[in-house]
Amino acid sequence: MLAARSLSVERSGRKVVRDVSFNIQAGEVHALLGGNGAGKSTTLLTFLGFLQPSSGSVEVRGLEVNGNVEAARRAIAYLPEAASLYGHLNAFENLRYFLSLAGADTSRKELDAALDSVALQADARGMRMRTYSKGMRQKVAIALAILRNTPILLLDEPTSGLDPVAIDEFNRLVRDLAGAGRTILLVTHDVYGACHVADRIDLLQNGALVGAFERPAGMDRIDTEAVHAAFARHAGAIQ
């Protein structure tokens, strides 16, 4: 569903992703784990065509993104790291606007259901988003990604700003979405969250893959201690 093949990316003349390869199957949750500046978000942005590979390639549903950007974006719902929607609109207006741009026609009932699934308080939904906390804005952005109803979700630090209860709910939601056949590429520096939701974790350090972990069959999560140790070994510090 998603593939990176010997992907390298340069930004401002500096190589920030080096020869990264992975392949994500349909219904799989794949996490890119790493510290700040490891190249996680850069890798993710190449799938949207926002950045061009300096060598190698990325593919979405078998199509190379370079030259098929529009098709790639149609297949992907993207949750950026600093999820920002319009402050002068309320949650419903934001969702309707962004979904209309994606060509999706969504009913109020579907909007409410999506906002329920991210546990956004009902009384806040009609308020302008400039009054929202960071976590509330993140919930609306997650709802937007869900409502896009695309086969692929790219999530960049999705639990940033969420409280612990909301993080647990979000992790459950991600597993449910994967269970429903959605392919999810998750970028995070949260070891515990990644271990709980991902089927596979690739550890990135200085733009290169330095480790890979898979959820063993029959287990509900990847071994946190092993990932933690590898992360600490390579990054030198736990984020």
Next chain:
Amino acid sequence: MNNIFAIAREEARLWLRSRLALGALLVFALLLTATSWMTANRMSHELAHRAGQQALAEETFLAQPDRHPHRMVHYGHYVFRAPPPLSIIDPGVDSVTGQSIFLEGHRQNTAMFADAGAGANLGGFEELTAALAYQLFVPLLLIAIGHGLVIREREENTLAPLLAQGVSGTALCAGKWLALAGVALALLLPLVVLAVAAVPASGEGLAGAGLVSLYALYLLIWCGLIVLVSTAVRSRALALGVLALCWLGAALIVPRMAVESASSAMPTPGKLQTDLRMQADLREVGDGHNAGAPQFRQLQANLLAQYEVDRVEDLPVNFRGVVAEVAEADLTEVMNRYAEERMALESRQARFAEAFGWLSPVVAVSSGSRALAGTDLATHHRFLREAEAVRFDFVQGLNRVHVEQLTYTDDINRSIDEASQRATRMSAENWNVLDEFAFQPASVDERFAHASAPFAMLLAWLLLLGGGGLVAAKRLRP
């Protein structure tokens, strides 16, 4: 296409919910309405005033009692340049050129420019007109509300979600441009009202529509520039700075450069210098008041031979009148030569300055606006020529009365006593030689022909900025 409209609608909703943007829009709408109303009011008043003055001048001339015809030549007459109907939008050169001329014998009292460089004057801040408000201030409003159109999405991290919905950079920029263009076109409403108000008076709807189209094109260019800069730069502050510099250059520096360059490239001789040269040439022609001047000896000999008489007293025509008539024709030829030289130079200066429209859309729109409104330099020159034609006709008409109805003997003896003087007084009915003067605007075709170059410049600007915007939009990344 749907996305472009959706983005434009969303931008409009943002402005409507922003007190600052809404306040700025309302202030500018008020400014434009007030300026348009004041300009229309002033020019309507001018039109009525000048028409009244013209009628009064004609009435006064025709009401003069029986007199020596040459006294009427010096009594003179006034003509007024009636402002064209569309001058309620753009009075053009009206304020920097004279609007009336005193017509008299032996002199061309042209309505001269105030200074040597004013031949290429593109208007200034002497008075705030509707045209000036649209040329200078509406772009400022568009910059104020539009500089952050695209860059804001980047700075507030909404660009990535937008593009991730499958919206192309081109569609995003087109939507933003459309929103700003909507505001710009809405601000044209006072101008449309003025154009419609002017049309019944002139029957020239096409010129009015052309004027509105010209300003629409001009404002769309600014919208294009604003979206281009907002797309290409990396911060809102930088976008505002770049656009402010563009406005300064386009609205103040290039127009000033145009005037200065035109004056330097084609310097106009000073009025005093020209007058001295012309006076020298006029002296060659001879003084028409002095029939004995050496310049008229040949004329006298020719007349005596033609009528086979030995003395001027025996001529069947008044020799003094003939001298006045011939001298007037010769003087006029010299004066016209100087006037045409001056007007040709002024026209070249104006064309030189107009070419700066390739560097600044403000120069292009102001040239086109004056041409379509019928208030450009060419119109003023036509007024001077028409006024001169009236002057020459009425002076020569009076000279003909002098030649044919007043005997030479009576004429030379007029100072002997009261009875002799009475004998030289011609009937006031002869003052009807004066033609009625009603200055009309140039034809619509002529005005469009004059405005074709500015239209071409503005179209080139739009295409250039459209192309630049397209390139920037295609490269748009979060």
